[in-house]
Amino acid sequence: MLISRIVLAPSLALLMFGCAPTWDTYLPAESGPIVEPAAGLSPPFGTTALPEGYENPSGYRVGVGDRLSIRVYGQEELTGEVTVDASGNISVPLAGTIRVAKLTTPEIARAIESRLSQKYLRDPNVSVQLVTLRPFYILGEVQNPGAFPYTPGLSVQEAIALGGGYTPRADQGPVLVTRRSSSGVQSIDVPVLTPLYPGDVVYVKERWF
Structure with missing residues (x-):
């Protein structure tokens, strides 16, 4: 009887651990x-x-209320910080309003580069970083x-x-x-x-x- 209890106890512990909620x-x-x-x-x-808004293999996806630092190299007047508004958009000088909700920071940088290259700059180089979540x-x-x-x-x-x-x-x-x-x-x-x-x-x- 004692042996059976000793064997049973670890089995129950393993069973309980396996059922632990995540x-x-x-x-x-x-x-x-x-x-x-x-x-x-x-x-x-x-x-x-x-x-939306959470980390996954492609990177953190931006959401409403996140604050971003945007830098356009060689164009200090286009460099600054912006907060994602309630519609999931940001406003960037010359580039205008850009929807950024659900995008990663590299995707946002590419979107800004695309806008700037259409009319204003040749081969713009943009970096975007999260300042605060x-x-x-x-x-x-x-x-x-x-x-x-x-x-x-x-x-x-x-x-x-x-x-x-x-x-x-x-x-x-x-x-x-x-x-x-x-x-x-x-x-x-x-x-x-x-x-x-x-x-x-x-x-x-x-x-x-």
Whole structure:
């Protein structure tokens, strides 16, 4: 009997570990394709690629609220910083309004080069870099709700800490995360170790007792 218990215990542990939930467990089936992590990338980038605004093998895709630095070599008057507006566009001198949502920074640079070369410059050389990512938001039963700068690798637990921690009335279990994707707005209850993305809204619920 003792031997059978010793053998059974590791088997149960392995079974429980194999059933441990991951972030993908909490995503609806229509959330988008699963992309395998690219070499050198850390979560949440490169883990689950929703169709817009998140890291995937082709690079980070820009979204509303991201701030970009644009440099046109040899043309200092065309160099500066811009923020992606609510329509997913930026405005660049001479190049005009360009839609950049869902594009990587190299793709944006090529789009600007194309516009400038049509009328104004011969063989323009443009570089585009991300200055700041759009913020995430934390609401509900935290001490200091509001918008906070996003940093790569941020988890729900760390977001709660940035919000000053739980209030005495907070439910310290799973929290509600709301995320936009091309399929619409998704709100999902997730564990506190779940990675967040730029633009996510975290809502800490009130406990009932």
